[in-house]
Amino acid sequence: MGKNSTHWADDIAKKILERGKKHVVATGITPSGNIHIGNMREVVTADAVYKALSDTDTDTDSRLIYIADTYDPLRKVYPFLPDDYDQYVGWPLSEIPDPDGCCPGYVDHFLNPFLKSLDNLNIKVEVFKADEMYKNGDYNEAIKIALPRRDEISEIIDRISGKSSYSSNWNPFNPICESCGRITSAKVIGYDLDEETVEYSCSCGHSGVASIQGGGKLTWRVDWAARWAILGVTVEPFGKDHAVAGSSYDTGVELSKKIFNYDPPYPIPFEHILLKGKGKMSSSSGVTISIEQMLDILPSEVLRYLIIRTKPEKHIDFDPGIPLITLIDEFDGLLEDDRLRELSQTKSSSVFFARIPFGHIVNAFQIARGDFTQILTVLKRSGYDVSEEEMIKLRSEKAGKWLETFAPNSVKFSLQKKIPDGVKNLSSEQKKALLHLSGYMDGKSGEEIHDEIYKISEELNIKPNSIFKAIYMALLGLKSGPRAGWFLSSLDQTFVKERFIEASDR
Ligand SMILES: [Zn+2]
Ligand SMILES: [Zn+2]
Numbered sequence: 448m449g450k451n452s453t454h455w456a457d458d459i460a461k462k463i464l465e466r467g468k469k470h471v472v473a474t475g476i477t478p479s480g481n482i483h484i485g486n487m488r489e490v491v492t493a494d495a496v497y498k499a500l501s502d503t504d505t506d507t508d509s510r511l512i513y514i515a516d517t518y519d520p521l522r523k524v525y526p527f528l529p530d531d532y533d534q535y536v537g538w539p540l541s542e543i544p545d546p547d548g549c550c551p552g553y554v555d556h557f558l559n560p561f562l563k564s565l566d567n568l569n570i571k572v573e574v575f576k577a578d579e580m581y582k583n584g585d586y587n588e589a590i591k592i593a594l595p596r597r598d599e600i601s602e603i604i605d606r607i608s609g610k611s612s613y614s615s616n617w618n619p620f621n622p623i624c625e626s627c628g629r630i631t632s633a634k635v636i637g638y639d640l641d642e643e644t645v646e647y648s649c650s651c652g653h654s655g656v657a658s659i660q661g662g663g664k665l666t667w668r669v670d671w672a673a674r675w676a677i678l679g680v681t682v683e684p685f686g687k688d689h690a691v692a693g694s695s696y697d698t699g700v701e702l703s704k705k706i707f708n709y710d711p712p713y714p715i716p717f718e719h720i721l722l723k724g725k726g727k728m729s730s731s732s733g734v735t736i737s738i739e740q741m742l743d744i745l746p747s748e749v750l751r752y753l754i755i756r757t758k759p760e761k762h763i764d765f766d767p768g769i770p771l772i773t774l775i776d777e778f779d780g781l782l783e784d785d786r787l788r789e790l791s792q793t794k795s796s797s798v799f800f801a802r803i804p805f806g807h808i809v810n811a812f813q814i815a816r817g818d819f820t821q822i823l824t825v826l827k828r829s830g831y832d833v834s835e836e837e838m839i840k841l842r843s844e845k846a847g848k849w850l851e852t853f854a855p856n857s858v859k860f861s862l863q864k865k866i867p868d869g870v871k872n873l874s875s876e877q878k879k880a881l882l883h884l885s886g887y888m889d890g891k892s893g894e895e896i897h898d899e900i901y902k903i904s905e906e907l908n909i910k911p912n913s914i915f916k917a918i919y920m921a922l923l924g925l926k927s928g929p930r931a932g933w934f935l936s937s938l939d940q941t942f943v944k945e946r947f948i949e950a951s952d953r
Contacts, residue, residue, distance in 0.1 A: 897932025
């Protein structure tokens, strides 16, 4: 994308500004498990629009808020939870202990690493926790509006969603049962608006009275609409599942207008991120990549770029194998004034223009066996400017993690300290080629070595490929490896020379 074409975030910002200059961009996720790369799209999309709003007009007053649905119930014992967590199914997440015992509670355990990742991604949000909002009384007015208008609310939801699940004992408010602790099984049987309490009866057999302040929560379709008014939300991205006809956004629009007397926010429905081979990512399935894992292998600016380069309505394929290298190189190739680069910017990316292909860092990492000083030496040998040490360090850490996790075997190698036995099977032409190279390489660039290999192949009347194979066998004990010219130029020349002479003599 060039400097003059507009980015989708700027297009959206323009439309939003037609509605006014004061904006609250809202985003939120239920922290029921590791918050994964699929969820990330919502936050990055919101942040891109928020930044575009701030860039477009200096008079705008915008906020970016993040609401964690901490008062939602635990739906089931997820695969990552201990079996005895069945006792907490139905409890609000905020009331459940940390399964690993390292944080004050369940919510912190999954939310805190996510908030740290947001910081890495240069996303600054004001955080709201739903349980605190309910306990602080932020929802009191909305609950008092909703309780007497139960039938009207139920009619709106049934009519728009096409469901008829709202029976006579349905209520927009779900109390927490003081006996069993669940927020999913007690039904409202009466209320007192002056006392701000509800009477309930629970399927566990208990009946009691709960305060509307913290003693329960609105059902989620009603909660969502109420929240818009409470927080003054004007813009909200959400997964496209919430945007289909009859969805929670549709019911939210009417609930917001008719019940809470508030104009619903500008919607930004977005498609899913599909992890190659794994399909739609969902935190309840257990097969996911968390955002922290993603940030281990992808530079934060590239993770932003992955999301920001695609319009929200298009799905994103993410393949953490070889295409990850292409993605990083593509980002590094963006011009300094490219809007995509601006919107993808994080703290660490603002200075890096060294342009070392990520694949070369991956190879250098393996040649140097992860030793950073050696990595710098290897890169310098192949002609790269290594003055931006901090950035190269960050990138080589990602390379190391990637090699441990998602890198396919085809890119992995290790320089063999002892000459591999396989060299015995090399043909006499292959051995001649190695001997020739041993006398040629000193001080030559990768490209020169590459050209020389082709020249030798003509002279010896063998295929270049058979020389490549001889090189990989002598150094790696493999039939394939990194691009040969570059690879040879990046190695210690004395070592290679001796190895090739030794190999040609076997
Ligand atoms: Zn913890
Ligand atoms: Zn109960």
